[in-house]
Amino acid sequence: MSVTAQARPAVTVMPEPPGTPPPLPEPAVDDLRLETVLGALSDPLRLRIVRKLLLDREEFDHTCGWFGLDRPKSSLTHHFKALREAGVIRQRQYGLERRSHVRVEDLDARFPGLVDLVIAWSPESG
Amino acid sequence: MSVTAQARPAVTVMPEPPGTPPPLPEPAVDDLRLETVLGALSDPLRLRIVRKLLLDREEFDHTCGWFGLDRPKSSLTHHFKALREAGVIRQRQYGLERRSHVRVEDLDARFPGLVDLVIAWSPESG
DNA sequence: GTACTTGTACGACCAGAGTCGAACTTAGCA
DNA sequence: TGCTAAGTTCGACTCTGGTCGTACAAGTAC
Numbered sequence A, B: 001m002s003v004t005a006q007a008r009p010a011v012t013v014m015p016e017p018p019g020t021p022p023p024l025p026e027p028a029v030d031d032l033r034l035e036t037v038l039g040a041l042s043d044p045l046r047l048r049i050v051r052k053l054l055l056d057r058e059e060f061d062h063t064c065g066w067f068g069l070d071r072p073k074s075s076l077t078h079h080f081k082a083l084r085e086a087g088v089i090r091q092r093q094y095g096l097e098r099r100s101h102v103r104v105e106d107l108d109a110r111f112p113g114l115v116d117l118v119i120a121w122s123p124e125s126g
Numbered sequence C: 001g002t003a004c005t006t007g008t009a010c011g012a013c014c015a016g017a018g019t020c021g022a023a024c025t026t027a028g029c030a
Numbered sequence D: 001t002g003c004t005a006a007g008t009t010c011g012a013c014t015c016t017g018g019t020c021g022t023a024c025a026a027g028t029a030c
Helices: A034-041 A044-055 A073-086 A104-110 A114-120 B034-040 B044-055 B073-086 B104-110 B114-120
Strands: A089-094 A097-102 B089-094 B097-102
Touching: A034 A044, A034 A073, A034 B034, A034 B044, A044 A073, A044 A089, A044 A097, A044 A114, A044 B034, A073 A089, A073 A097, A104 A114, B034 B073, B044 B073, B044 B089, B044 B097, B044 B114, B073 B089, B073 B097, B104 B114
Parallel strands: none
Antiparallel strands: A089 A097, B089 B097
8 A cells, every 4th residue: 555645834934922821841952862753653642732733733732621632630641741752742730621732843853754753654554 | 962863774765576375464555654663663672673674674674683682482472463553564475584664665655754753863862 | 303583472571551440639610 | 419420540351472591302413
């Protein structure tokens, strides 16, 4: 089976608006490790999360419930934490909500091509 | 830290010489799953194995002991089997020896860019 | 034949990860 | 004040995976 070519959304690095909450603890760019990132992405649910974040990122961040995953909240916390601690996503606290987005620039800088792999992935065809 | 550019060896698809043993059981190209492949590559030791295979592939195949890994044989069997069942490497039985090489064409067809990620990786910098 | 070498198979052990429920914290709102 | 909603924390359970020793099978060399 050939790879279905998928248009990658244009990267529009928007400046952070004033009053943006600081990111939750995360590894620095230089501390990203390929084996850790690959391990974080080796789970279908987390792959779905990251891909959805990559494809639908008109808005800056997305809340946890926005994904429509029918798992208990404690499970989602677990997976989002795994993605954040691996350096794949960045999370910020907005009042009650904790919003996430993919660290595209950092991942592109350290592991060029990885983001496109996730975009090209589909849950059915693997 | 920026990515250290590393020259990827030219792909010279050499025809199989007659009498080549058949490959050990492995998933077909269309059955490769990204999450499985990423999971197989999320181990530093396996990443080392695959990278070494990619960089030093003048000869078609390499035996298990060629890697110089100071682990018991049963551990190596475990890791090579994991890589083969994920579809990352192909193994053939030559008499006593079991030789391996990376399924570069298959990986490039399904997950373009993945092989280059492994080549660019280094055990120290992640 | 015997000895050696390559690698598998099996079983045990242990650490880590995925799953979930229940209790808790916090912010916003009526 | 009290309610609700978002998400965390904790603990328990289960399952997988990495590690290794030992025993075994199959070629190779003498």
